[in-house]
Amino acid sequence: MEQLLKTRPEVVRAYCRLFVNRRAFTIQSRKPGAETGRHYYFRPKEKGTEEPVNLTVDILKQHLEGAITIGLYALNPSTQRCKWAAIDADYKDSMEDLLKLQYHLAADKVQAALEMSKRGGHLWIFFEKPLLARECRIYIYDLALRLKVPVKGAGLAEGIEVFPKHNELRAGEFGNAIRGPLGIHRGAKRRFWFYGADYTLDQQMAYLKRLRKVTEGELRGFIAGKSVSDELLGRRQSDHAPATGRSNGQEFRILDRITTPLRKVGRNYVTRCPSCADAGHDRSGDNLAIQIEDPRFYKCWAGCTKEMIRDALGCPIRFRPSA
Numbered sequence: 318m319e320q321l322l323k324t325r326p327e328v329v330r331a332y333c334r335l336f337v338n339r340r341a342f343t344i345q346s347r348k349p350g351a352e353t354g355r356h357y358y359f360r361p362k363e364k365g366t367e368e369p370v371n372l373t374v375d376i377l378k379q380h381l382e383g384a385i386t387i388g389l390y391a392l393n394p395s396t397q398r399c400k401w402a403a404i405d406a407d408y409k410d411s412m413e414d415l416l417k418l419q420y421h422l423a424a425d426k427v428q429a430a431l432e433m434s435k436r437g438g439h440l441w442i443f444f445e446k447p448l449l450a451r452e453c454r455i456y457i458y459d460l461a462l463r464l465k466v467p468v469k470g471a472g473l474a475e476g477i478e479v480f481p482k483h484n485e486l487r488a489g490e491f492g493n494a495i496r497g498p499l500g501i502h503r504g505a506k507r508r509f510w511f512y513g514a515d516y517t518l519d520q521q522m523a524y525l526k527r528l529r530k531v532t533e534g535e536l537r538g539f540i541a542g543k544s545v546s547d548e549l550l551g552r553r554q555s556d557h558a559p560a561t562g563r564s565n566g567q568e569f570r571i572l573d574r575i576t577t578p579l580r581k582v583g584r585n586y587v588t589r590c591p592s593c594a595d596a597g598h599d600r601s602g603d604n605l606a607i608q609i610e611d612p613r614f615y616k617c618w619a620g621c622t623k624e625m626i627r628d629a630l631g632c633p634i635r636f637r638p639s640a
């Protein structure tokens with residue numbers, strides 16, 4: 318296991334200013350799942366009260382030093398804004414796509430920081446002040462489309478994933494968290510550093526602070542006159558295709574369609590995602606989680622959309638013609 322480091326309060330405070338959008342967070346399990354070998358992220362709860370734990374400076378310090386590993390949410394639902402956007406890519410040759418994006422971002426004078434990850438990398442863009450998630454997403458999606466960089470979810474099982482993953486969140490929603498940079502990845506048992514500086518916490522944070530931060534005016538200039546399809550921008554599935562959508566007069570029941578073995582994990586069934594399976598992925602058979610209490614709610618952790626899962630099950634969602 319990678320060694321623990323010591324960090325200074327200034328470094329922790331700088332990290333907080335740069336990365337923390339809200340006090341909710343996730344923590345990566347120390348022990349891998351017994352069947353999957355994966356280190357899952359979960360939202361920690363206070364012992365006794367079961368109240369969610371809020372992020373503190375001390376938790377950030379433990380993360381940076383390597384005692385724990387946390388995940389950070391991209392989007393604050395009270396403002397619908399984010400301090401950063403991150404592009405996650407973990408498919409074959411994904412580093413090439415990230416370098417291409419970084420190069421073309423630089424043409425807009427956007428200094429994006431590239432961080433290694435277990436299979437690929439994360440490319441981070443920082444904002445001078447929190448910017449609207451919707452506008453950040455238009456900018457990145459538009460660039461990816463122009464560069465022909467694949468985007469996961471848009472009919473593709475492999476491609477980049479953009480954090481924030483939503484344009485907006487409702488109160489009580491969290492969206493998706495991404496591993497907080499500079500900590501130890503529990504699965505890989507090592508730290509992943511940014512390429513742009515020496516591999517110490519002080520040097521890494523100094524580098525991140527030095528990067529030019531994108532202003533709201535610049536971002537609005539970049540996206541002027543641009544739009545990206547609702548599908549790509551992660552319009553809520555429920556807005557146009559309720560989970561109870563009927564086909565042939567019958568309610569779609571995912572449990573009637575799944576043919577792979579189901580395992581109970583907490584409040585969910587877990588099984589192989591049919592859409593991932595079509596692409597030859599999810600051999601460990603744990604990407605799809607189906608809520609036991611209400612199986613209308615299901616999710617592929619690799620990012621397959623409801624449409625992709627329904628297609629793979631042979632029951633495509635029928636779009637009602639818009640009224």
Ligand SMILES: [Zn+2]
Nearest residue numbers: 590593617621
């Ligand atoms: Zn999937």
